[in-house]
Amino acid sequence: MTLNRRQFLASGVSAAAAGLLPFGAFAAERKLTIGALYVGPHDDYGYNQSHAQAVAKLKALPGIKVVEQENVPETVAVQKAMEAMIEEDGAELIFVTSFGYFSHAVKLAPKYPKVRFAHCGGLWQAGKDPANVGSYFGYIDECQYLNGIAAGHATKSKKLGFVAAKPIPQVLRNINAFTMGARSVNPEISTQVIFTGDWSMPVREAEATNSLADKGVDVVTCHVDSPKVLVETAAKRGVDVCGYHADQSVLAPKLYLTGAEWNWETVYKAYALAAQSGAPFANMTRGGLKDGFVRMSAYTAATPAKARTAIDGVKAKMLAGKFDIFKGPLKDNTGKEVIPAGTTLVQTDLKLESMDYLVEGVIGSTGA
Known part of the structure; x- marks a missing residue:
């Protein structure tokens, strides 16, 4: 066969x-x-x-x-x-x-x-x-969606930040999922995205985090090899953080909301x-x-109670196989429809791993 x-x-x-x-x-x-x-x-x-x-x-x-x-x-x-x-x-x-x-x-x-x-x-x-x-x-975009829910409940400015390495499908899925999770809390929330150009660019990652903070962003996350610099820089600026890859809560114990972990x-x-x-x-x-391929970081004292309740509810549906992130109608930040009404892309859909899909724009987001 x-x-x-x-x-x-x-x-x-x-x-x-x-x-x-x-x-x-x-x-x-x-x-x-x-x-x-x-x-x-x-x-x-x-x-x-x-x-x-x-x-x-x-x-x-x-x-x-x-x-x-x-x-x-x-x-x-x-x-x-x-x-x-x-x-x-x-x-x-x-x-x-x-x-x-x-x-x-x-x-x-x-x-x-x-x-x-x-x-x-x-x-x-x-x-x-x-x-x-x-x-x-x-x-792991499932966990980034849950990160987005945490960010949506924590933000006061309605401005989130995402520092990413390169606009490849896996990265775009994470940005989209994070934004969609946040907008499930408040549709007026936007995500400002900065691409550094490579997986490990500590100086640019710090500059990007500071730039986002200067523009009023009050919650950040990322998709770079090591979030260490971003987390530490955000902490110095008083910006809440959603982690990625591993648990970085020890780097910002008062501002770490939760995180998407492998x-x-x-x-x-x-x-x-x-x-x-x-x-x-x-x-x-x-x-x-x-x-059991991905998991969420433990909640901290910084995680809003409403966020915990909302995350637990969606997470339970994901664990039961009853929650799909990418459902239409959805448009990217250029206004182009990327998922039509009545269409659902499940995780195994190859469109979500294709270089010619969701590349031109990010759902609900703006470049910084």
Whole structure:
């Protein structure tokens, strides 16, 4: 039976979910060496830390050995690092965590057909990409929608800010979801967006946060590799924060509302179990809150009581599979209709991962 890409999006979640057992219940299988590459430091309070925390959980599992390398640029250095893990350490499963690593995994995979290359975020294509390359990602826009609800209840100026790296589909989904969550509280709320141009630009991230504060924005969030600078800068300006990637509440304990976090240990445990047992490799794995792929940061003293109630209500619907974010009619900030009335785009819809969709404008938002 041949599965198309849309079917893989759905079946990949099921394949991973089949192996989702508590870490303590992990069966002792044959020994397995796992490699993990990070584009930045493992303790960045952000994207790389979220992966490193999940990989750390694997180290406690029976028969598992882990080798890691951080600060690997998105160049041929990726292939060299992976090859060293394979040749020197005997790695049979490698977590290729950065978006720009995908092409390098695809190039190296044919040389090592028995090694599984699991890439975060890429769109694996049947018949085009090697069978030993897979893609995993989470519907973290669900958590950004909930972030938006928190921001909508906290804002007094009705002006929210979003600092983002690049206008790729995954980033735009987060911006749209955050804005839509906020506008579910008050339709008059707008989100001002600043793109820095790359995933890790600390100086520009600080400048963007200050610029938003100067324009009256009183709640910010982001999609950059490390939110650390944004969170600390916002705290200095007295601006509320919704976190991203990991929990940054310790950086702004009086202003941190909640946050959208990855729960990669769910995915990593499933991949490790499959590799140890010899189960088929899931080439496309996706999941959201109900699948345990993403989660929300704990509420803090700064989280409004009404926001907690509203978030809990929507979150319950998401966990039950009864809430869809992207429903028409919706227009972007240029007035163009992007989702017509009566149309709902579910999370597995490929339009939400396409570069030609929602690129021209962001729903309910303005450039800063």
